Amino acid sequence: MGARGALRETVGGLPRQFWWLWTSTLINRLGGFVITFLALYLTVRRGYSASYAGLVAALFGQGGAVGAVLGGVVADRFGRRVTLLAAQLGAALTTAVLGLVTHPVAIAVVAALAGLTGNASRPALQAMIADLVPAEDRVRAFSLNYWAINIGFGVSAAAAGFIATAGYVWLFLGDAFTTLLCAVVVFAKAKETLLTGTRDTSRTRGTSRTRGTPHPRGTSHPRGTPHPRGTPPPPAGITLAHVLRDRRFMVVVGLTFLFGTVLQQGSSTLAVDMGAHGLSARQYGLVAAINGVVIVVLQLPVTRALRSRPAAELLGAGGLLMAWGFGLTYLAGSVGLYALTVVVWTLGEIVHAPASMSVVADLAPATARGRYQGMYSVAWSGSAFAGPLVGGLTLDHLGRGAVWSGCALLGTVAALGYYVLLRTRPAPASLPRTRPPANQRYAATPTTAPDAETVAVPPDTLADADADADADAALADAAENP
DSSP: OOHHHHHHHHHTTOOHHHHHHHHHHHHHHHTOOHHHHHHHIIIIISOOOHHHHHHHHHHHHHHHHHHHHHHHHHHHHHOHHHHHHHHHHHHHHHHHHHTTOOSHHHHHHHHHHHHHHHHHHHHHHHHHHHHHSOHHHHHHHHHHHHHHHHHHHHHHHHHHHHHHHHOTHHHHHHHHHHHHHHHHHHHHHOOOOSOGGGSOOTTOOSEEEETTEEEETTOOOOTTOOOOTTSOOOOOSOOHHHHHTOHHHHHHHHHHHHHHHHHGGGGTHHHHHHHHTTOOHHHHHHHHHHHHHHHHHHHHHHHHHTTTSOHHHHHHHHHHHHHHHHHGGGGOOSHHHHHHHHHHHHHHHHHHHHHHHHHHHHHSOGGGHHHHHHHHHHHHHHHHHHHHHHHHHHHHHTOHHHHHHHHHHHHHHHHHHHHHHHSSOOOOSSSOOOOOOGGGTTOSSOSSOOOTTSOSOOGGGSSSHHHHHHHHHHHHHHHHOO
C-alpha cells in the first residue's frame, strides 16, 4: 500500500461532524497552557512550596473528577452538544479568573472550579464520537482525536515557555481565549447526536414512538426499524449505580487511575525536579513539548502497525514503557537526559491511549455512554488529584529517588493488571454486533439488523436530504408524544 492508500485508510470514511469536533479539540489544545505550567507558575512566580503547588493541582484534578461525573450525566440526560457548550464557556471564564486571583485560598478554589468546568466536556465529546462512528472505526477515530490533542499540546507547551517570559497572566488569558473559540466552533458546526428516542430515561415512564413503531424509551434503534426477534433490547434508564456495579469496567477505571497517577508526574513533579537542577521554564517547556511531538509523529503509524494486537497486550506493553520511562528520570540531570526519558514514557502513552478508549467504548451500552465515559474520565481526574499531591509531598519529604522508583512500581502494577484482566475480552454490553454494508454504514436505516453500534446517527451523516427531514420529523413526533 502506497502513502496515499495509507493516508486514506487512516483518515478516510469518517463523518464530517467528527472532523469539526476534531478541529475544536485542536483549537482548544493549542491554547492549553495552564496545566503544563501551573506548578511552575505557583513555585517560581508566586513563590509557593512544591507541596502547595501539588495541592492546587490536586484540587484542579478533584474538580475535574466531579466535572466528569456531572458532565456524563448531563450529556446522557440533556444532550452532548449543550453539555459541550456549557462546559467550554465555564472553562474559559474560570481559566481567565485563575490567572488574575492572588490569594492562596482564592487560587485553590478557582483551580477546583477550572478543573470541574474543563473536564465536564470530556464525557460529552467522547460519547459524541462514539455516537457518530461505528465500532469498527472507533479506535481510528479516538486515535485521530488523541493526535489532535497532542498536536495542540506540543505547540502550546513550546510556546508557553516563551509566553511566560512576557508574563504568566498571558498564559491564562490565551488558554481562556482558545477555549472560547472552541465553543464557537461547536455552536456553529456541531449538531446533537443524542436523538430524542435515545435520551436518558431515569426520570421518565412509558414508551416513545417513532413513526408508528413502538419500542421502550432509551432504546437505540434507528427510526422505523423494528427490534430484531430473539435479541434483548439494550438497557434503558441506566444510572451511575449500574455503572459502579459493572465490576470489569470499574477495574479498568482503577487501573487507569494508577496509570494516570504516574503520567501526571510529567506535568507536575517533573517541572519542579527540573527546576531544582537549575533548568529554566523555557527548557522545561521544550522538554515537555517532546511528548506532543513524539505523539504527533508516531501515534498514527504505531496505531496502524498494532491494530491487530489484542487490548491486553497493548495496555500491558504501554503501561510498562510508561512506568520505566518515568523510572529512568532518576538518572536525569541535564536537558538531554530528561528529553530521553520523555521519549520512552511517551511511547507507552501512544500504545495505551487508543486501546484504552476502545475498551471503554466496547464496554459501554449505547444509552449510557455519557455516564461510562464520565466514570472513565474520573480515573484521569482522580489521578490529576492524587498524582501532583503525592508527587509533591514525596519530593519534599522523601526525595526524587522515591518519586521515580514509585512511578516504576505503580506503572508496572497497572500494566500487569490490564494484561490479566483483559486476556479474555467480553462482547460489548448491549446487542450482538453486526457490521452493516460499507455503502450503508452511515445510513439512517440499515438493511441488516441494527445493533448498539449503529445508533443515534446525527442528521448531518445521513445518506440524503430526505433522511434529514425524517430526523426532524422524528424529533417533532417525540416532542408531541412524551
